[in-house]
Amino acid sequence: MTHSLKDQTVLITGGGSGIGRLLALGAAERGARVMLWDLSAEAAESVREEIVGAGYHAEAYAVDVSDRDAVKAAAKKTGAVDVVINNAGVVTGKNLLDASDEAIERTIRVNTLALFWVTRAFLGDMIMNRRGTVVTISSAAGLVGVAKQTDYSASKFAAFGFAESLRVELSKANTGVNSLVVCPYFISTGMFEGVQTKYPLLLPILTPEYVVQKTLTAIEKGRHQLIMPRFVNFVSPARVLPARWFDKLMNQLGVNNTMDHFVGRAKQVAQKVPTQAATADEPRANRSTRDPETAAAPAPKATSAPRRSWRARVACRRRHLGDLPRHRSSRLRRNHWNRDPARRPSH
Numbered sequence: 001m002t003h004s005l006k007d008q009t010v011l012i013t014g015g016g017s018g019i020g021r022l023l024a025l026g027a028a029e030r031g032a033r034v035m036l037w038d039l040s041a042e043a044a045e046s047v048r049e050e051i052v053g054a055g056y057h058a059e060a061y062a063v064d065v066s067d068r069d070a071v072k073a074a075a076k077k078t079g080a081v082d083v084v085i086n087n088a089g090v091v092t093g094k095n096l097l098d099a100s101d102e103a104i105e106r107t108i109r110v111n112t113l114a115l116f117w118v119t120r121a122f123l124g125d126m127i128m129n130r131r132g133t134v135v136t137i138s139s140a141a142g143l144v145g146v147a148k149q150t151d152y153s154a155s156k157f158a159a160f161g162f163a164e165s166l167r168v169e170l171s172k173a174n175t176g177v178n179s180l181v182v183c184p185y186f187i188s189t190g191m192f193e194g195v196q197t198k199y200p201l202l203l204p205i206l207t208p209e210y211v212v213q214k215t216l217t218a219i220e221k222g223r224h225q226l227i228m229p230r231f232v233n234f235v236s237p238a239r240v241l242p243a244r245w246f247d248k249l250m251n252q253l254g255v256n257n258t259m260d261h262f263v264g265r266a267k268q269v270a271q272k273v274p275t276q277a278a279t280a281d282e283p284r285a286n287r288s289t290r291d292p293e294t295a296a297a298p299a300p301k302a303t304s305a306p307r308r309s310w311r312a313r314v315a316c317r318r319r320h321l322g323d324l325p326r327h328r329s330s331r332l333r334r335n336h337w338n339r340d341p342a343r344r345p346s347h
Protein backbone atom coordinates (compact mmCIF):
# COMPACT_ATOMS: atom_id res chain seq x y z
CA MET A 1 0.00 0.00 0.00
CA THR A 2 1.44 3.37 -1.00
CA HIS A 3 1.98 6.14 1.54
CA SER A 4 2.59 9.61 0.11
CA LEU A 5 4.40 11.86 2.56
CA LYS A 6 2.43 14.93 1.55
CA ASP A 7 0.68 16.45 4.58
CA GLN A 8 1.86 13.57 6.77
CA THR A 9 3.50 13.99 10.16
CA VAL A 10 6.86 12.25 10.16
CA LEU A 11 8.89 11.61 13.30
CA ILE A 12 12.62 11.06 12.82
CA THR A 13 14.77 9.94 15.74
CA GLY A 14 18.41 10.96 15.54
CA GLY A 15 17.26 13.73 13.19
CA GLY A 16 20.05 16.06 14.26
CA SER A 17 22.75 14.70 11.97
CA GLY A 18 23.74 12.22 9.27
CA ILE A 19 20.96 10.49 7.43
CA GLY A 20 18.43 11.58 10.06
CA ARG A 21 19.00 15.21 9.09
CA LEU A 22 18.72 14.45 5.37
CA LEU A 23 15.63 12.30 5.91
CA ALA A 24 14.06 15.27 7.68
CA LEU A 25 14.94 17.69 4.88
CA GLY A 26 13.80 15.20 2.23
CA ALA A 27 10.50 14.44 3.98
CA ALA A 28 9.84 18.18 4.39
CA GLU A 29 10.51 18.72 0.69
CA ARG A 30 7.97 15.98 -0.07
CA GLY A 31 5.36 17.92 1.90
CA ALA A 32 5.60 16.35 5.36
CA ARG A 33 5.46 18.03 8.78
CA VAL A 34 8.66 16.91 10.44
CA MET A 35 9.17 16.08 14.13
CA LEU A 36 12.86 15.89 14.99
CA TRP A 37 14.02 13.95 18.03
CA ASP A 38 17.65 13.91 18.98
CA LEU A 39 19.81 13.49 22.04
CA SER A 40 21.41 16.79 21.13
CA ALA A 41 19.00 19.70 21.51
CA GLU A 42 21.37 21.93 19.54
CA ALA A 43 21.64 19.56 16.58
CA ALA A 44 17.86 19.06 16.41
CA GLU A 45 17.25 22.80 16.67
CA SER A 46 19.73 23.58 13.92
CA VAL A 47 18.01 21.12 11.55
CA ARG A 48 14.63 22.57 12.52
CA GLU A 49 15.88 26.05 11.63
CA GLU A 50 17.20 24.73 8.32
CA ILE A 51 13.81 23.23 7.45
CA VAL A 52 11.76 26.19 8.63
CA GLY A 53 14.16 28.50 6.77
CA ALA A 54 13.37 26.58 3.59
CA GLY A 55 9.67 27.28 4.15
CA TYR A 56 8.56 23.93 5.58
CA HIS A 57 7.18 22.83 8.95
CA ALA A 58 9.41 21.25 11.59
CA GLU A 59 9.52 20.85 15.36
CA ALA A 60 12.52 19.80 17.41
CA TYR A 61 12.68 17.93 20.72
CA ALA A 62 15.64 16.86 22.82
CA VAL A 63 14.95 13.21 23.66
CA ASP A 64 17.09 10.27 24.70
CA VAL A 65 15.28 7.48 22.86
CA SER A 66 16.84 4.87 25.11
CA ASP A 67 15.03 6.40 28.09
CA ARG A 68 11.55 4.88 28.24
CA ASP A 69 10.03 7.62 30.39
CA ALA A 70 11.59 10.39 28.31
CA VAL A 71 10.11 8.81 25.18
CA LYS A 72 6.64 8.66 26.74
CA ALA A 73 6.84 12.30 27.82
CA ALA A 74 8.13 13.48 24.44
CA ALA A 75 5.47 11.47 22.58
CA LYS A 76 2.75 13.34 24.51
CA LYS A 77 4.22 16.68 23.37
CA THR A 78 4.72 15.51 19.80
CA GLY A 79 1.18 14.13 19.35
CA ALA A 80 0.09 11.50 16.81
CA VAL A 81 2.32 10.88 13.81
CA ASP A 82 1.81 9.04 10.52
CA VAL A 83 5.38 7.85 9.99
CA VAL A 84 7.97 6.89 12.59
CA ILE A 85 11.55 6.62 11.37
CA ASN A 86 13.63 4.81 13.99
CA ASN A 87 16.99 6.15 12.88
CA ALA A 88 18.97 7.10 16.01
CA GLY A 89 21.96 4.83 16.38
CA VAL A 90 25.39 4.48 17.93
CA VAL A 91 28.43 2.29 17.31
CA THR A 92 31.27 1.12 19.52
CA GLY A 93 33.59 -0.38 16.89
CA LYS A 94 35.78 -2.43 19.23
CA ASN A 95 36.61 -6.08 19.76
CA LEU A 96 34.35 -7.68 22.37
CA LEU A 97 36.97 -7.66 25.12
CA ASP A 98 38.01 -4.05 24.42
CA ALA A 99 34.52 -2.55 24.59
CA SER A 100 33.36 -1.20 27.94
CA ASP A 101 30.25 -2.61 29.62
CA GLU A 102 28.67 0.85 29.34
CA ALA A 103 29.31 1.09 25.60
CA ILE A 104 27.81 -2.34 24.97
CA GLU A 105 24.71 -1.50 27.02
CA ARG A 106 24.34 1.85 25.28
CA THR A 107 24.45 0.21 21.84
CA ILE A 108 21.70 -2.23 22.75
CA ARG A 109 19.61 0.44 24.47
CA VAL A 110 19.80 2.97 21.60
CA ASN A 111 19.85 0.65 18.59
CA THR A 112 17.41 -1.97 19.84
CA LEU A 113 15.41 -1.20 22.98
CA ALA A 114 14.57 2.31 21.77
CA LEU A 115 12.76 0.76 18.79
CA PHE A 116 10.26 -0.70 21.25
CA TRP A 117 9.77 2.47 23.29
CA VAL A 118 9.41 4.81 20.30
CA THR A 119 7.23 2.53 18.17
CA ARG A 120 4.93 1.60 21.07
CA ALA A 121 4.41 5.29 21.81
CA PHE A 122 2.89 5.96 18.36
CA LEU A 123 1.62 2.66 16.97
CA GLY A 124 -1.75 2.73 18.76
CA ASP A 125 -2.81 5.93 16.98
CA MET A 126 -1.58 4.61 13.63
CA ILE A 127 -3.64 1.45 14.01
CA MET A 128 -6.67 3.51 15.05
CA ASN A 129 -6.25 5.64 11.90
CA ARG A 130 -5.69 2.45 9.86
CA ARG A 131 -2.70 4.14 8.25
CA GLY A 132 0.99 4.57 9.02
CA THR A 133 4.53 3.39 8.43
CA VAL A 134 7.15 2.33 10.95
CA VAL A 135 10.64 2.53 9.48
CA THR A 136 13.51 0.72 11.20
CA ILE A 137 17.00 1.69 10.11
CA SER A 138 18.89 -1.55 10.61
CA SER A 139 22.10 -2.19 8.66
CA ALA A 140 23.88 -4.70 6.42
CA ALA A 141 25.43 -5.61 9.79
CA GLY A 142 21.92 -6.77 10.70
CA LEU A 143 22.26 -9.46 8.02
CA VAL A 144 25.84 -10.56 8.55
CA GLY A 145 28.09 -10.51 11.62
CA VAL A 146 31.21 -8.38 11.21
CA ALA A 147 34.48 -8.40 13.20
CA LYS A 148 34.60 -5.53 15.74
CA GLN A 149 30.82 -5.19 15.63
CA THR A 150 29.59 -7.74 18.17
CA ASP A 151 27.36 -5.24 19.98
CA TYR A 152 26.44 -3.21 16.88
CA SER A 153 25.70 -6.25 14.74
CA ALA A 154 23.71 -7.90 17.55
CA SER A 155 21.67 -4.71 17.94
CA LYS A 156 21.02 -4.49 14.20
CA PHE A 157 20.10 -8.20 13.82
CA ALA A 158 17.62 -7.51 16.61
CA ALA A 159 16.37 -4.44 14.75
CA PHE A 160 15.81 -6.55 11.64
CA GLY A 161 13.90 -9.15 13.66
CA PHE A 162 11.88 -6.41 15.32
CA ALA A 163 10.84 -4.88 11.99
CA GLU A 164 10.08 -8.22 10.37
CA SER A 165 8.00 -9.51 13.29
CA LEU A 166 6.15 -6.21 13.43
CA ARG A 167 5.45 -6.39 9.71
CA VAL A 168 3.79 -9.79 9.88
CA GLU A 169 1.99 -8.92 13.11
CA LEU A 170 0.50 -5.75 11.58
CA SER A 171 -0.37 -7.49 8.35
CA LYS A 172 -1.95 -10.50 10.12
CA ALA A 173 -4.23 -8.13 12.03
CA ASN A 174 -4.96 -6.19 8.81
CA THR A 175 -4.11 -2.89 10.49
CA GLY A 176 -3.21 -0.90 7.36
CA VAL A 177 0.13 -0.02 8.99
CA ASN A 178 3.37 -0.96 7.25
CA SER A 179 6.78 -1.85 8.68
CA LEU A 180 9.79 -1.08 6.50
CA VAL A 181 13.29 -2.25 7.39
CA VAL A 182 16.29 -0.53 5.82
CA CYS A 183 19.66 -2.32 5.66
CA PRO A 184 22.37 -0.13 4.17
CA TYR A 185 26.05 -0.98 3.88
CA PHE A 186 28.43 1.74 5.17
CA ILE A 187 27.34 5.33 4.54
CA SER A 188 29.72 8.29 4.42
CA THR A 189 28.12 10.21 7.28
CA GLY A 190 31.09 10.02 9.64
CA MET A 191 29.51 7.50 12.01
CA PHE A 192 31.83 4.84 10.56
CA GLU A 193 34.74 7.14 9.75
CA GLY A 194 37.81 5.13 8.79
CA VAL A 195 36.09 1.98 7.45
CA GLN A 196 37.37 0.52 4.22
CA THR A 197 35.73 -1.49 1.51
CA LYS A 198 37.72 -3.99 -0.54
CA TYR A 199 35.50 -4.05 -3.64
CA PRO A 200 33.96 -0.58 -4.04
CA LEU A 201 32.16 -1.63 -7.22
CA LEU A 202 30.29 -4.45 -5.47
CA LEU A 203 30.13 -2.92 -2.01
CA PRO A 204 30.51 0.84 -2.34
CA ILE A 205 30.43 3.16 0.63
CA LEU A 206 27.05 4.76 0.07
CA THR A 207 26.34 8.47 0.01
CA PRO A 208 23.80 9.67 2.60
CA GLU A 209 21.83 11.38 -0.19
CA TYR A 210 21.41 8.08 -2.06
CA VAL A 211 20.30 6.20 1.06
CA VAL A 212 17.83 8.92 2.00
CA GLN A 213 16.29 9.21 -1.46
CA LYS A 214 15.85 5.41 -1.63
CA THR A 215 14.38 5.27 1.88
CA LEU A 216 11.83 8.04 1.32
CA THR A 217 10.78 6.48 -1.98
CA ALA A 218 10.48 3.07 -0.28
CA ILE A 219 8.16 4.59 2.34
CA GLU A 220 6.00 6.18 -0.36
CA LYS A 221 5.86 2.94 -2.36
CA GLY A 222 4.85 0.93 0.71
CA ARG A 223 7.89 -1.34 0.46
CA HIS A 224 8.73 -3.71 3.31
CA GLN A 225 12.45 -4.13 2.92
CA LEU A 226 15.27 -2.05 1.45
CA ILE A 227 18.77 -3.52 1.24
CA MET A 228 21.56 -1.38 -0.23
CA PRO A 229 23.62 -1.91 -2.34
CA ARG A 230 21.93 -4.80 -4.16
CA PHE A 231 24.93 -7.07 -3.76
CA VAL A 232 24.15 -7.31 -0.03
CA ASN A 233 21.05 -9.31 -1.02
CA PHE A 234 23.38 -12.23 -1.73
CA VAL A 235 24.05 -12.64 1.98
CA SER A 236 20.79 -14.55 2.57
CA PRO A 237 21.26 -17.19 -0.17
CA ALA A 238 24.92 -17.58 0.88
CA ARG A 239 23.67 -18.79 4.26
CA VAL A 240 23.04 -22.24 2.74
CA LEU A 241 26.83 -22.66 2.89
CA PRO A 242 28.39 -24.28 5.95
CA ALA A 243 29.46 -21.53 8.39
CA ARG A 244 33.16 -22.09 7.67
CA TRP A 245 32.65 -21.51 3.94
CA PHE A 246 30.32 -18.59 4.57
CA ASP A 247 33.02 -16.95 6.73
CA LYS A 248 35.62 -17.59 4.03
CA LEU A 249 33.39 -15.95 1.45
CA MET A 250 32.86 -12.90 3.68
CA ASN A 251 36.60 -12.71 4.38
CA GLN A 252 37.26 -12.90 0.66
CA LEU A 253 34.91 -9.96 0.16
CA GLY A 254 36.89 -8.06 2.78
CA VAL A 255 33.87 -7.73 5.10
CA ASN A 256 35.82 -8.65 8.23
CA ASN A 257 38.57 -6.14 7.53
CA THR A 258 36.25 -3.20 6.97
CA MET A 259 36.61 -2.07 10.59
CA ASP A 260 40.41 -2.41 10.81
CA HIS A 261 40.95 1.37 10.59
CA PHE A 262 37.64 2.46 12.09
CA VAL A 263 37.83 5.69 14.07
CA GLY A 264 34.15 6.65 14.14
CA ARG A 265 32.91 10.01 15.35
CA ALA A 266 35.21 10.17 18.39
CA LYS A 267 38.40 10.93 16.50
CA GLN A 268 36.67 12.18 13.38
CA VAL A 269 37.14 15.85 14.18
CA ALA A 270 40.91 15.44 14.48
CA GLN A 271 41.00 13.48 11.23
CA LYS A 272 38.51 15.56 9.30
CA VAL A 273 40.98 17.90 7.60
CA PRO A 274 43.12 15.22 5.93
CA THR A 275 40.01 13.18 5.00
CA GLN A 276 38.14 16.03 3.36
CA ALA A 277 41.18 17.42 1.66
CA ALA A 278 42.19 13.97 0.45
CA THR A 279 44.17 14.09 -2.74
CA ALA A 280 45.69 11.53 -4.99
CA ASP A 281 48.66 11.57 -2.62
CA GLU A 282 46.70 10.13 0.29
CA PRO A 283 47.27 6.48 1.24
CA ARG A 284 45.45 4.02 -0.98
CA ALA A 285 43.65 2.53 2.03
CA ASN A 286 42.06 5.87 2.83
CA ARG A 287 40.89 6.41 -0.71
CA SER A 288 38.77 3.27 -0.68
CA THR A 289 36.92 4.48 2.42
CA ARG A 290 35.55 7.46 0.58
CA ASP A 291 32.53 7.34 -1.55
CA PRO A 292 33.50 6.27 -5.09
CA GLU A 293 31.58 9.25 -6.48
CA THR A 294 33.55 11.64 -4.32
CA ALA A 295 36.75 9.81 -5.08
CA ALA A 296 35.97 10.13 -8.76
CA ALA A 297 35.04 13.80 -8.71
CA PRO A 298 36.99 15.59 -11.44
CA ALA A 299 40.31 16.71 -10.03
CA PRO A 300 41.44 20.27 -10.65
CA LYS A 301 43.25 20.31 -13.97
CA ALA A 302 46.85 20.57 -12.87
CA THR A 303 49.55 19.39 -15.23
CA SER A 304 51.30 17.64 -12.38
CA ALA A 305 48.18 15.73 -11.28
CA PRO A 306 49.05 12.03 -11.10
CA ARG A 307 47.00 9.56 -13.13
CA ARG A 308 43.98 8.29 -11.20
CA SER A 309 43.60 4.64 -10.27
CA TRP A 310 41.49 2.37 -12.49
CA ARG A 311 38.97 2.14 -9.65
CA ALA A 312 38.51 5.90 -9.58
CA ARG A 313 38.17 5.95 -13.36
CA VAL A 314 35.56 3.18 -13.39
CA ALA A 315 33.61 4.96 -10.65
CA CYS A 316 33.78 8.17 -12.66
CA ARG A 317 32.51 6.36 -15.74
CA ARG A 318 29.60 4.95 -13.75
CA ARG A 319 28.77 8.39 -12.42
CA HIS A 320 28.70 9.83 -15.91
CA LEU A 321 26.54 7.00 -17.23
CA GLY A 322 24.02 7.80 -14.54
CA ASP A 323 20.76 6.01 -15.15
CA LEU A 324 22.03 3.82 -17.99
CA PRO A 325 22.16 0.17 -16.87
CA ARG A 326 25.73 -1.10 -16.68
CA HIS A 327 25.12 -4.18 -18.85
CA ARG A 328 24.21 -2.04 -21.90
CA SER A 329 26.62 -2.17 -24.80
CA SER A 330 29.30 0.43 -25.29
CA ARG A 331 27.53 1.65 -28.45
CA LEU A 332 24.47 2.49 -26.38
CA ARG A 333 26.68 4.29 -23.89
CA ARG A 334 28.26 6.32 -26.70
CA ASN A 335 24.81 7.26 -28.03
CA HIS A 336 23.82 8.22 -24.52
CA TRP A 337 26.79 10.55 -24.29
CA ASN A 338 26.12 11.93 -27.77
CA ARG A 339 22.59 12.85 -26.75
CA ASP A 340 23.95 14.59 -23.69
CA PRO A 341 27.63 15.42 -24.17
CA ALA A 342 27.79 16.97 -20.71
CA ARG A 343 27.75 13.45 -19.27
CA ARG A 344 30.74 12.27 -21.26
CA PRO A 345 33.74 11.56 -19.00
CA SER A 346 36.50 14.02 -19.58
CA HIS A 347 39.19 11.32 -20.01
Ligand SMILES: NC(=O)c1ccc[n+]([C@@H]2O[C@H](COP(=O)([O-])OP(=O)(O)OC[C@H]3O[C@@H](n4cnc5c(N)ncnc54)[C@H](O)[C@@H]3O)[C@@H](O)[C@H]2O)c1
Pocket residue numbers: 013014015016017018019020037038039040043063064065066086087088089090110137138139140183184185186187188189190191192265
Ligand atom coordinates in the same frame (compact mmCIF):
# COMPACT_ATOMS: atom_id res chain seq x y z
N1 LIG B 1 26.69 5.47 8.76
C1 LIG B 1 26.67 4.20 8.36
O1 LIG B 1 27.62 3.69 7.76
C2 LIG B 1 25.45 3.36 8.63
C3 LIG B 1 25.32 2.14 7.94
C4 LIG B 1 24.19 1.36 8.18
C5 LIG B 1 23.24 1.78 9.09
N2 LIG B 1 23.41 2.96 9.75
C6 LIG B 1 22.40 3.37 10.70
O2 LIG B 1 21.81 4.57 10.25
C7 LIG B 1 21.38 5.33 11.38
C8 LIG B 1 21.89 6.75 11.27
O3 LIG B 1 23.27 6.72 11.11
P1 LIG B 1 24.14 8.02 10.76
O4 LIG B 1 25.27 7.53 9.98
O5 LIG B 1 23.27 9.08 10.24
O6 LIG B 1 24.69 8.36 12.22
P2 LIG B 1 24.93 9.78 12.90
O7 LIG B 1 25.89 9.51 14.01
O8 LIG B 1 25.26 10.80 11.89
O9 LIG B 1 23.49 10.16 13.49
C9 LIG B 1 22.95 9.49 14.58
C10 LIG B 1 22.09 10.46 15.33
O10 LIG B 1 21.45 9.74 16.38
C11 LIG B 1 21.47 10.58 17.52
N3 LIG B 1 21.41 9.77 18.72
C12 LIG B 1 22.35 8.95 19.23
N4 LIG B 1 21.92 8.43 20.38
C13 LIG B 1 20.70 8.91 20.61
C14 LIG B 1 19.76 8.76 21.65
N5 LIG B 1 20.00 7.98 22.70
N6 LIG B 1 18.59 9.42 21.56
C15 LIG B 1 18.32 10.23 20.51
N7 LIG B 1 19.18 10.43 19.50
C16 LIG B 1 20.36 9.79 19.56
C17 LIG B 1 22.79 11.35 17.43
O11 LIG B 1 22.77 12.52 18.23
C18 LIG B 1 22.86 11.61 15.95
O12 LIG B 1 22.25 12.85 15.64
C19 LIG B 1 21.89 4.59 12.61
O13 LIG B 1 20.86 3.81 13.13
C20 LIG B 1 22.97 3.72 12.06
O14 LIG B 1 23.17 2.57 12.87
C21 LIG B 1 24.49 3.77 9.52
